[in-house]
Amino acid sequence: MRVAVLSDVHGNLIALEAVLAAAGQVDAVWHLGDTVGYGPDPNGVVRRLREIGAIGVRGNHDAAAVGGSEIEWFNPDARRAMEWTREALAPDAREWLERLPERRIEAGVELVHGSLRQPIWEYVTTTSTAAANIGLLTTHLGLHGHTHVPVAWLELDDQVQLLRRGPGSDLTLDGRRALVNPGSVGQPRDGDPTASYLLLDPEAERMEWRRVAYDIGAVQEAMRTAKLPSFLVNRLASGT
Numbered sequence: 001m002r003v004a005v006l007s008d009v010h011g012n013l014i015a016l017e018a019v020l021a022a023a024g025q026v027d028a029v030w031h032l033g034d035t036v037g038y039g040p041d042p043n044g045v046v047r048r049l050r051e052i053g054a055i056g057v058r059g060n061h062d063a064a065a066v067g068g069s070e071i072e073w074f075n076p077d078a079r080r081a082m083e084w085t086r087e088a089l090a091p092d093a094r095e096w097l098e099r100l101p102e103r104r105i106e107a108g109v110e111l112v113h114g115s116l117r118q119p120i121w122e123y124v125t126t127t128s129t130a131a132a133n134i135g136l137l138t139t140h141l142g143l144h145g146h147t148h149v150p151v152a153w154l155e156l157d158d159q160v161q162l163l164r165r166g167p168g169s170d171l172t173l174d175g176r177r178a179l180v181n182p183g184s185v186g187q188p189r190d191g192d193p194t195a196s197y198l199l200l201d202p203e204a205e206r207m208e209w210r211r212v213a214y215d216i217g218a219v220q221e222a223m224r225t226a227k228l229p230s231f232l233v234n235r236l237a238s239g240t
């Protein structure tokens, strides 16, 4: 089984299309939330994900977009973009977002946006946080997003090791446990502005991180037209 794992698409349809084209033939597309927010095309992203039968979980931006109080925790730029997203969201997209669960298990893999203990909000950025969440796994592999940085947190001899994952990096679990982040499709923050995603074979517990370039300028133009905050427009080009 070949699965494309996407996270944090953030209303960036051009990046999503580039990833789907580059991933090629897959048996399933899984997403790890934050499908909307920040970017200029929330309805386009939701419709495309629905069209291809993508399954996934709810992120903090998805929750805020359908009226959740999560918006109270956003910084001013994120909040402005979220208010725009709420206005822009079509009823069918809203309905799809409302149905996203916080956590799900697919083919023996756990899917969450933030972490297992706090699916919506927790950022897994330290080995102690990763270890606590690996301890909550009911399977070998957990997939999470939220930080927009492609990494693996791998359990080795009762310790957790952080593996930074550049393009073409791979990992086979061989029965070990791990939390794995595919990076962000629509707003990478690891210094590389290209869209990040993961190709996964759940049965073999094998995965590979991939990057693909997309037309960042076209997305920035659409964001300017929508009068989205310039900080959010500019960060797409630097990937930070």
Ligand code: ZN
Pocket: 008, 010, 034, 059, 061, 146, 147, 148
């Ligand atoms: Zn996000």
